[in-house]
Amino acid sequence: MNNNQVVIFDTTLRDGEQSPGAAMTRDEKLRIARILEKLRVDVIEAGFAMASPGDFEAVKAIASTITESTVCSLSRALENDIDRAAEALKPAKRGRIHTFIATSPIHMKYKLCMEPDDVIKQAVYAVKRARNHIGDVEFSCEDAGRSEIDFLCRIIEAAIDAGATTINIPDTVGYALPHQFGDTIKTLIERIPNADKAIFSVHCHNDLGLAVANSLSAVVNGARQVECTINGLGERAGNASLEEIVMAMRTRSDDLGVTTGIDTTQIVPASRLVSSITGFPVQPNKAIVGANAFAHESGIHQDGILKHRETYEIMKAEDVGWNTNRLVLGKLSGRNAFKTRMEELSISFDTKEELNEAFQRFKVLADKKSEIYDDDLQALVSDVRSSNELIEKYKLIALNAGSSMGETPEARLTLLINGEEQETISAGGGPVDAIFKAIEKCANSGAKLALYNVSAITSGTDSQGKVSVRLEKNGRIVNGAGADTDIVIASAKAYIHALNLLEAESAKANPQTGP
Template identity: 45%
Template sequence: MNRVRIFDTTLRDGEQAPGFSMTEEGKRKMARTLAALNVDVIEAGFAAASPGDARAIHAIAGEIEGPIICSLARSTRGDIEAAAQALAPATRKRIHIFLGTSPLHREFKLKLDKGQVIDAIRDSVAFARGFTDDVEFSAEDAIRTERDFLVEALSVAAAAGATTLNVPDTVGYTTPDEIYDLFRHLGDQVERGPEVIFSAHCHDDLGMAVANSLAAVRGGARQVECAINGIGERAGNCALEDVVMALKTRSDAFGVTTDVDTTKIMAASRMLAQVTNVSPPRNKAIVGANAFAHEAGIHQHGVLQNRETYEIMKPEDIGLATDGIVLGKHSGRHALAKRANALGFALEGAALDRAFAAFKEVADEVGLVDDARLAALLAAQDGRGDDKLWTLSRVEIRAPATPQAHPVARVELEHGNRGRLTDLASAPGALDAAFLAVSQIMGVPARVDGLDMQYVAADPEDRASDGQGASVLVEIRIDAEGEVFSGRARDRDILPCCVAAYVDAASNAAAVRRARAHSTPAQRAA
């Protein structure tokens, strides 16, 4: 069998992790996204854990078509019955039973001897088979279980009717060499029918969850249990996007495939960030903001000639449309000239030298140079007077007079040509009202697509006079008539920082559209 099943546990193990709780509606949204991603199994929750979990599983089971819908259960009749009831509406369903098998779990958690553990496995799997033909058994803490006892436990589970045998590294303890050898050993020693497959469930406590999962596949595992953005207990689970793209990109090394629609990976990552309010780190593999970004001049030059010089995957393969070029203080002339050309400015020779010198000065000051700032810089270089930057002068919020009324925002913006302009707006939220006022002033209708904020407190040894002295960095994405533009700002206070970032994003939208109006068809194609 050369296909690896993808068992997604974002809604169960992922949702159990502190900081990643989801509402029932959030879980349903995420389940629809996972179905579109075409995972094989959605572990929708742990039915016996709470009434809310049971309701969410039942709702997902009733509306999701395609993937197998799964509920976790301890090896008790009550848990198994709860799982069966929650899964009742599903066309395809699985009950996933787990029981600790390691000496630590047997002695300190379960208070059972080996014989009692074997009896519990046999009885619980057989009982679950009365509700569905698809039963998975997990030997919790399998990695720290004696090999001969693990072989016995998995053989008993298979004989009782389990069709998937999961070998979890519950505490993220193993290494790739160890887990490869273990799966080869289990494949040789466990008594099972040809339809029974092994599964790997690896945690990331030592940062090896993906590597261990891939080693397990090499050792014979044909199901990988993973989660979007790698969320899960403690340091997280094997990240779905990492293991799927590794198997796809290095199919020459692994010789297996998955049925995942990789072009939906970015959408799944963003949906999870939306329902949990937690975005992946910038340097997260595959889905992080920097995964396909290039600022260094040497890298940019290579990518502009041929993307494969520094990219082993296409961003389009994960559903991301980007050229990956980020202009900053490490960027080179080639990247600047290409972006300038797209904005309607032809740079070469002495003009490129002057623009590059001015660009470096700005980049050293602000870090990343967005399209609005670059357009203003280039306009100043060639004498155009229409590309001035908007800046935030003041923002005030007036509280509603009654519970039914909305906040009112008063915003003042400064423009290089138009001077200071002020407008008022009202919306259900204070920030929404301020954003609306900005859009009215600038003439750029937009909605917020995403907002990330970092609030960094001052060093205790260098405290400001007000006792705080914090630094706020806001990065925002806005959707302006179907196109997404980014903006960023730093400030001392959260509210003006958010509004300034929105101004920056709206300025980018305006600058790109203005540049398109001035550019030639050849420049736009470039």
Template identity: 50%
Template sequence: MSDKIYVFDTTLRDGEQVPGCQLSTGEKVEIAKELELLGVDVIEAGFPISSPGDFQSVREISKAVSEPIICGLTRSVEKDIEVAADALKYAKRARIHTGIGSSDFHIKYKFNSTRDQIIERAIRATKFARNLIDDVEFYCEDAGRADIEFLARMVESVIAAGATVVNIPDTTGYCLPEDFGNKIAYLMNHVPNIDKAIISVHCHNDLGMATANTIAGIQNGARQVEVTMNGIGERAGNTSLEEIVMILKTHKQMGYHTDIDSKKIYLLSLLVSKMMRMPIQANKAIVGRNAFAHSSGIHQDGVLKNKDNYEIIAPEDVGVPNNSIILTARSGKAALNYHLKRLGYYVEKETLAEIYHKFLALADKNKDIKDEDLIKLMGGKIVDSHIEIVDVKVICGNSVEPSATVELLIQGEKIAATATGNGPINASLRAIDKIIKEKVSLDEFLVQAMSKGSSDTGKVHMRVDHKGFMYYGFGVDEDIVMASVKAYIAAINKMAFFKKAKKHHVRATATK
């Protein structure tokens, strides 16, 4: 029988503290509904007294979500707590999250106070909150650097005052996993009323140890984890929800479980990334675009023979459609043959070696091997399915609605369309959608400067979804609109090749 670990999601509070990632109330409600479907136990919806917008967001989320506990953050200030209780009045299950600093750094330099005075404030705030709402969580801010005996005294005091959950945060990401685990173990063994509350851990990633510290906390008695989607949050971020969930799911021998539906992780990760305008790093565990991508020939051969050789998590378990076998100069014959079969080329074994030598020469030259490169390598004609850009014209400014007219060459025919959008790039992509008459969803859009300066060349990376398949496109141009159009067309061309290849399965030999 495994122990349940409660998942406290703070994407909408701590996660939203990232500069430039603020959300509207409507966006917060949409994410909260998806978090409910994901199966989180608690949603920290905001800090109600901080702004009218945060107050409204907590109130609207309380109305829209019924299963998870809805939590509002406060300081150990009565006015904060009153406002939070008001914001939470429509919640089916409400929690006030109040607290104060516990380290001597905070006590002396933040509050200009003493340990005894801080304990008194903690007790007073907990009792006041408990008189308004039955479920009160108390955070001992900067517990990672707090004196352990004083921390134990604080925890005992707030539990006696009515706290149902006590949060032990490594606020600055300072602790080593062994030290943090020992801190939780000390509290479990030295606080006499510890059985009257759930111990929670809230770890930051300043030294890259948030996930490891959270696991150490669980192993030593914590039963609630405070996490965010994609690990977003203040400074270097928080513990990543997807990492904790999949660690516990992968290591069943640890004896812990969550109620998270892991198959919903990937799509929610993309939604949060898109709404918060914060790209997911390519090598991010679980949800990064390279998390299930293989480019080394040895790894590719192993995965193609049996995924378990190099994948400890099935992509489908987190909602990723499939893994990716990326063709590079490091790829082996197995990977090349896999992609040739995908395109409809069934190559005789004795000719594969000859094709492979030509492929390596091409990969050394081109770096990024596309489907059309393979079709050319096999002597196929790609003109019929290749989409080329003829012309792009955009109109934008602060007094006009952005619009774009795009002309493409498809199968020898020039086709143009005009569309409006929220900017010149969006308008251009909508015009292309009108021409191709296919439903394409833009899942990732990244812009990278090639060097420096306002006249720099820009590189655009896009990931698009078409009928459950992911396609990537890259575009480079001094004009960022043109770079974006090139990237979008590059991704669409891969769809065209894929569809065409499925219709024309041929048995091929190497071309001379």
């Protein structure tokens, strides 16, 4: 491997999915994996195979589908976890087992209840067992950011001797500062005798807003793999953002002196797909992928841009995939044109019936919108797939809602609940509030509405509205999504989708969440 090439390890499907409410179905994970492959991500962490049957099937499906990227499964340093990961990865052209154990004093004492020497023995056992299954093994020191440097040197040397090919140094709780973290990486590489036999990796969380800065500091000091996620998705405040890491390396190659193999023109499409599937909107001022990232309102800035782009822009918008949301289809487009464009978007259909259903929904949408964009198609497929994959306890049959100045808004709706129709009327502070109250009057779910978000999928007054609804119940959090040219109907779809997710979501075996 070229020592100036940085491996990009994407964990959107594993650590990103651990964001509250970001659970994805097998098909949704496959769609994201395909665009990550198109992005030329080196390693795709497809999930935690031991966590649940669903996670196992998702890892296996991705391993069976992806050919250009390495497919990875996380596992604790436990026999059953490692064997389960290996089984899921069997179909992979290139597979990796990523095993981890906590190394900080606080984790070893209170979480693992193990002595340091026993932790080293367990790490060595785990790496050796993983190597018996597969040649590519990554070992992570969970909470390395708060671990003692001498202990890190001991356990990493032992893990490399046992066969680990990548050593990951995670800042699990986002505690590190850039100069500190960079010094840690440099010290480990210098002090560990067999450090040259493994690639050093970093996995930084964003609790203090320093995940990208810490990752880049690590690269400057010798790390040659960065673990990151699309849109910075992840637990708590998230992970290092893939788009920011990649574009920092590209834009400041003069100082950093490193490169990646990423096709940057796929960054914005990947960002939009992940946002669409998870229901987590991208803030307008988000670096690289936010709607305002290349917008200029100040007259001075606009004047400068018109005279010479580089006066106020350090990157080209088209280099990261902006302006790719082109008009592709209209109401006169046929089934073959629809199918072909879907394939270009890395969307395939398992059955003829699924294609037919998606095409019919496209035709309905085309009657409402004169211009159909790629983002409209992505939302349409998400709608079809979510309804097909979920066992729908709740289904919207009919809805009539409205508001008039000086009158209380009212909603009348009919729901199908476990095959039985229920009709109700409810009033509210607005039409959406009235709809949600009407749904709850029928469903009586006991869920708490934690978030309601509306965004336009494309520009124009006929744009589809994308609604995200977050519900909480008994410690479980789900994000429902709905899209429609009528924002009121989209809101009802999103709430009902969230209710069905609450019914379908099963608890995962996750006593240790990972690096």
